[in-house]
Amino acid sequence: MFEQVTSAFLTILIGVVACFIYFWGTNWLLDRFLRSDGPGLSGRQSVQRDTLRSRIRPWLFLFPALFFMGVYLAYPVFATLWLALHDRTATNFVGLANFTWALTDPRFLQAAGNNLLWLIVVPTASTGFGLLVAVLADRLWWGNIAKSLIFMPMAISFVGASVIWKFVFDFRGPDADQIGVLNALVQMFGGSPQAWITVPFWNNFFLMIILIWIQTGFAMVILSAALRGIPEETLEAARIDGATDIQIFFGIMIPQIFPTILVVWTTITITVLKVFDIVLAMTNGQWDTQVLANLMFDWMFRGGGDSGRSSTIALFIMFAVLPIMVWNIRNVNSEETTR
Amino acid sequence: MSIQTQTATSVSEPQISFFARIRWGRMFAHAALLFLVILWSFPTVGLLVSSLRDKDQLTVSGWWTALVVTERNELARLPLADSQVEEDGRFVIRGEIFEPGSGRSIKSFGTKSSELAAALPGETLSMRDAGEITVNRDGSYEWVSGEAFTHTRGPRIFFIAEIPPRFTLENYVEVLDSSGIGRSFVNSFTVTVPATIIPILIAAFAAYALAWMKFSGRGLLVAVVVGMLVVPLQMSLIPLLRMYNGIASWTGGESKTYLGIWLAHTGFGLPLAIYLLRNYMAGLPREIMESARIDGASHFKIFTTMVLPLSFPALASFAIFQFLWVWNDLLVATVFLGNTEKTLVLTGRLRELLGSRGDNWEILTSGAFISIIVPLIVFFSLQRYFVRGLLAGSVK
Secondary structure, three states: OHHHHHHHHHHHHHHHHHHHHHHHHHHHHHHHHOOOOOOOOOHHHHHHHHHHHHHHHHHHHHHHHHHHHHHHHHHHHHHHHHHHOEOOOOOOEOOOHHHHHHHHOHHHHHHHHHHHHHHHHHHHHHHHHHHHHHHHHOOOOOHHHHHHHHHHHHHOOHHHHHHHHHHHOOOOOOOOOOOOHHHHHHHHOOOOOOOHHHOOOHHHHHHHHHHHHHHHHHHHHHHHHHHHOOOHHHHHHHHHOOOOHHHHHHHHHHHHOHHHHHHHHHHHHHHHHOOOHHHHHHOOOOOOOOOHHHHHHHHHHHHHOOHHHHHHHHHHHHHHHHHHHHHHHHHHHHHHHHO | OOOOOOOOOOOOOOOHHHHHHHHHHHHHHHHHHHHHHHHHHHHHHHHHHHHOEOHHHHOOOOHHHOOOOEEEEEEEEOOOHHHOEEEOOEEEEEEEOOOOOOOOEEEEEEOOOOOOOOEOOOOEEEOOOOOEEEEOOOOEEEEEEOOOOOOOOOOEEEEEEEEOOOEOOHHHHHHHHHOOHHHHHHHHHHHHHHHHHHHHHHHHHHHHHHHHOOOOOHHHHHHHHHHHHOOOOHHHHHHHHHHHHHHHHHHOOOOOOHHHHHHHHHHHHHHHHHHHHHHHHHOOOHHHHHHHHHOOOOHHHHHHHHHHHHOHHHHHHHHHHHHHHHHHOOHHHHHHHOOOOOOOOHHHHHHHHHHHOOOOHHHHHHHHHHHHHHHHHHHHHOHHHHHHHHHHHOOO
């Protein structure tokens, strides 16, 4: 254990020093070997060297980052594509067999269906609650405290949140005292307690609650900032014209912050597509709660692992992200040209 | 502690003419927000309270009753005949049901498991073996008989015990001692700290190049970084695992190492780091950069002496993001560090406990709290930077 802590600190030290040596060293080398003020250089050569230097230098700054992103993000995308076209041990080419398997496998289809359900419910609910809290909190003196508390789950891991909520959903036989809040409430109102996470279909929603609980804080923060960005004159003008709070909310606030709502929506959508920890910790896909990311993880290790099927599932997640990716890139590009 | 946003436009005072209507609106807003806040905090509060409760109470009563006396059906076995004393021609066996200082008391008792409420404290019941027994509220009893006791097997006495609320750190001691949480805590730190620091420097240089250096292909690179922001981690896992295994079998080393996971987190964290830092650096005043350039300062010098110090808020934002993300990560740790007893991080350990000790709530609640306390401290002490990063980091 001691060894492991020392090695961690050593790595930090080595990493930081190596970064500095690299950046400082390459810069020094560049300036040393492509000097423009050296002896025996004509004016033209000197200018040439200047341009050459300024062409090389950005790539020196960028190289380590590009290297890591290349190895850990870009290369794997192509490798996954390749693996998806091969069999479980990646030795034989199988064409689209994995894809046809996926589209006919009931468990895959169920996971995809559940994912779709998650995609509809979680971003909607999180954005909705986030907007509600943002609007309410901005008008009240204790709004900041409220926002802090609702924001807090953002810091909690999905597994930690799963423990917290599993305790809420806990079930102890119909005659015992319930120690889970939900079942205690159900009992109080005369209902019969249930093991909620084992009730097919509806249990999906109980898992979704966990992610909504976490993501609402995110939506709230972004939307609250956007709401404050609405010019006060606009709201004032509407009030003078006699608009009600409801009219102001739907007629002015929502349209004004609509681009931000879209951003929040898409960001949460991506989180939802990758959701894995919650399902793994709560049910591990039992009782019809499987989702794609967990199914992929399952295939990755089951029976020694099936890299073909697992990669295929990963690709389906990637396909779903693709439109959002393109949309983001286009937005940033149009921003870039106006900069 | 408060969430800060950069522009604090003052909310205009409600107009007097609308006084009555706005008052009602206000009341409703207060109530609705309070409801939401309670809804959102209740689960976490429950976890914290439960983790501090006595583990016997935790399993029989809801945590919201933590301050209320709980009742529990229990039984005790009375001592054998050899502990009797003779007093005034009677034979007596005395004793205590509860351990001294436990604070418990008897609500009612009986001699059969079906008759827990046969007698109130201070009352007397006749025993099947011989004589009669009196149990007092504090658990002391007196078993009296006219003839000598001869039983060879202590009879049982059944009772309803009233257990006063008790808060304790025992659960934490237990979970740190026996379930490996302590070890995992160290592992989590080992993974998180280097994985947070290493990407920052690498990203900062790249971000500077993308913000302030002119070269062909810059726009394309920015687009690539933005694209990579959303590439699902799932795409990377299998190829990287295969690569790590390949390297391990080639060098004869292990495939699941701390170095491997540090580098993996570095790679996965870079797009966000570069994006955040570039946005921030691009917003630094152009005049400063240009005048420094005219004064003959090199890019390297401008970066290290001006841009890096000025970018501190953005660096802090990213550091918090990366810290929280790595600390809370389960997927990358499971795949690249494995599930062995020695290498489990907190999230992995918690997941394992959920599977193996799913009903031991004293272990789960205290374990979960240990795993979330560090991010909560980071979060609440540095919330300002976190929020700022969140606002800058969501692709607009």
